[in-house]
Amino acid sequence: MTVEPSASELVDDFNAAIAALTAPGAPFGWTVRDVNGASVRVYDNAIENMRAVWLMSAPHGDKDYLVYGDERYSYTEAHARVRALAHHLRTEHGAGPGTRVAVSMRNYPEWVLSHWAATSVGAAVVGMNSWWTRPEMEFALDDSDPVALIIDGERLERLGPARDGVPLIVTRHDGELPATARAWDMVADPATAPGALPEADIDPDDDALIFYTSGTTGTPKGAQLTHRAVVHNLLNMVFLTACGDAARARRMARSGDGDDRPAPEAPPVIAMLPVPLFHVTGCNCVLHTVTIAGGCLVMMYRWDAAEALRLIEREGVTVFTGVPSMSREMLQHPDWENADTSSLRSMGGGGAAIPTDLVRRIDDGLSQGRPGVGYGLTETAGVATAISNEFYVANPSSVGPLVPCMEARVVDEEGARLDPGQRGELLLRGPNVMKGYLNRPDATAEAIVDGWFRTGDIAEIDADGWIYIKDRIKDVVIRGGENVHCSEVENAIYELDEVSEVAVFGLPDERLGEEVAAAVVLVPGAELDEAALAEHLEGRLARFKHPRRVWFLDEPLPRNANGKFLKRELRDRLEAERTRSDR
Known part of the structure; x- marks a missing residue:
């Protein structure tokens, strides 16, 4: 009878694999160097650009590289x-x-x-x-x-x-x-x-990509991602595969499940691309990884769960990387049971936290594959942490350990470093952190302090170095992987003369993770409804930023002593009222 390893044993196996692969002279060994004024870990074997x-x-x-509908492009x-x-x-x-x-x-x-x-x-x-x-x-x-x-x-x-x-x-x-x-x-x-x-x-520190993040004042900020940053993210992706294999081999050797037979040949990398290429997940984590592996990228005109299942079966897709709502939609789709998804070896992604119930559903739903998750931001050129397979299933509330070239710390409101297990803002430092925001020196100085990037996320780091994302400091709604800065939507709504106060916030949504909502107080005597508000926002903001739920309130919005809206209190009250009214 085989005894399943405990979560702590799996963590030990994974951390031991990290140590072996990053030792001096190992494939992912690193050296501390000065990059853009910060001392960071740089891979010794990094590709130049x-x-x-x-x-x-x-x-x-002549291998297939790109598949789009009936179009095929070889390398x-x-x-x-x-x-x-x-x-x-x-x-x-x-x-x-x-x-x-x-x-x-x-x-x-x-x-x-x-x-x-x-x-x-x-x-x-x-x-x-x-x-x-x-x-x-x-x-x-x-x-x-x-x-x-x-x-x-x-x-x-x-x-x-x-x-x-x-x-x-x-x-x-x-x-x-x-x-x-x-x-x-x-x-x-x-x-x-x-x-x-x-x-x-x-030069390795020349800009390679500029991806825009939603702006807090109505204009987006262009994150400057250098060749060094993007290459290091790519090597991090390669490392994660190697580390998973090494950790699994260590576990099997420890448990006595291994033998002298050669490991089975790895399946071809045939990756579906259901997320936009103008984000780091689609470009840096999927496209670049497929390319260096000599794999095939299966592209979609737009997201559709039924079409995704058809393409998985037709193309023998082995890797599915999307936002959590996409995995859930496929698992819940009536075609799932009859579709041949046996080629899938990995299913998951990033852009939003994966609920623990979905981790289990993915693991139960795949006959040959396991779930995976990565945590990162546009400003980190891709992943800062990642975990997959049995190591993720055993620790579904974690986003895993750091990639080797990245350092992290959790700090309090004064910037003091906190001990393991304490909750505070997560700071990241490494060669894949952006150079800065294009034409925004003030925003850059606010985001990167002494080489440390302020993520705006509340996190804990445990004694083993594994990270748990708990909340966000930034006033952001993550809708289906798209960041929506609440102040940008509020500024657009405030353009209406009828509006006295507005607070925009996120509501939980099973499909998208979060949905945009707004509470609006009108000027006395003014009239405005959802249709007029939607018409006003059309053409001003991309539609994914439009509130899908709007409350028009008669009383002023709640504020704290500093005059800031108490959005969490407001959201909880409005949600509770809606729940009662739906009964």
């Missing part, structure tokens, strides 16, 4: 298109280190190819949120000042006249092109591709 990462994938040749074709586009960006737009190329489109193959072309010549990719409205798009273009904008037809129409201010490369557009535009198929034609990429001298 993202151009080098892309070139490492060339030998995969050979992808490399040819990237070379053609890279030369166009360099010769026609002067793209190179210190410049930026913006990308605004759905999760199309062109997004992926644009990313590799731009980063391979040293330009930073500005990943524009495809849900943005015209004002949000205009702001990002003004803020990032790209030498070119690669855009799909849908967003080209949305952008309107502002598109005349930047050179365009347009894809998937049936109409007439603007005078400043070139067609994608003309500039990324594999038949005309030179035999090599343009030369580029890329």
Whole structure:
């Protein structure tokens, strides 16, 4: 009879694997170096930059790289298109280190190819949120000042006249092109591709990506992610797989379950991409990992659980990384029982905490796979902690230990470091922390103090170094993996003359994790309803930021002694009243 290991034994196995893999001379050994004024752990075997990462994938040749609907791109074709586009960006737009190329489109193959072309010549990719409205798009273009904008037809129409201010490369557009535009198929034609990429001298601390986070004052902030940061996140992803394998081997050896037979061959990396490429989860944690593994990326036009199940079966998907609501929707879908999901080896993701009940449901629902979770932020270029398989199932309330190159501490309101088990704000330091917010020195100085990034999350670190996220300091709603800063929504609502007070907050939602809600107090004698409020917000804010539940209250909103709204008290009271009324 096999005795199942305890949670503490599994933690010991995992921590021992970390120590072995990060020892001096080991594959993930590290050295402390100065990076952007901070002393951080840098992998000794780090790849130089993202151009080098892309070139490492060339030998995969005719293997499928990108699948989108009925379209398939091999590594050979992808490399040819990237070379053609890279030369166009360099010769026609002067793209190179210190410049930026913006990308605004759905999760199309062109997004992926644009990313590799731009980063391979040293330009930073500005990943524009495809849900943005015209004002949000205009702001990002003004803020990032790209030498070119690669855009799909849908967003080209949305952008309107502002598109005349930047050179365009347009894809998937049936109409007439603007005078400043070139067609994608003309500039990324594999038949005309030179035999090599343009030369580029890329420093590890040059910007590789700029991803925007929701702004607290109505304008988003562009997080500058360097080649060093993005490469270290990629190596962290590779490390996590190696660490899981090593920990499992150690556990089997300790329990006597192992034998001398060689380990079974690892399944191919065939990853579904249900999350946007303009976020670090989709780009840095899925796309980059698939590419370095020579795997296949299965892309979706939009999220749909039934379509996801169909693609998992058709393509033999082995890795599913999304927000928790996506895993729950698939498990609850009527097609789940009949769909062949036996290829799945991993299911989970990040963007929001995974409820412990969902961890168990994933583990029970997969015949060959196990659940996994990663914790990180845009500002950390991806994962800061991660855990999967039996190690996660045994500790479902934890987001795991830190990746090797990252350091963490928990501090109180005065900045004093707290002991293990005490709750406070989580600070992170490492080479994958952003360089700063583009054009926002004050915001950067507030977010990064003495090299430590303030996450705005309340956490505990236990005696084994495992991290537990408990709450948030920042006034943010995480809706289906999208960060919605409450003040941004409040500012938009305050534009209405009828509004005296407004408080925006999150409500629990089984599908999305959280949903946006608002409590509104009107000026005496004014009239406003939900329909008028929605009409006002249309065009001002992307729809995922719109409140889905609105209360119009007659009394002033509760405040503390400093005059700040007591949102948690307000939310709990309104939710309790709604629950009573639903009975």
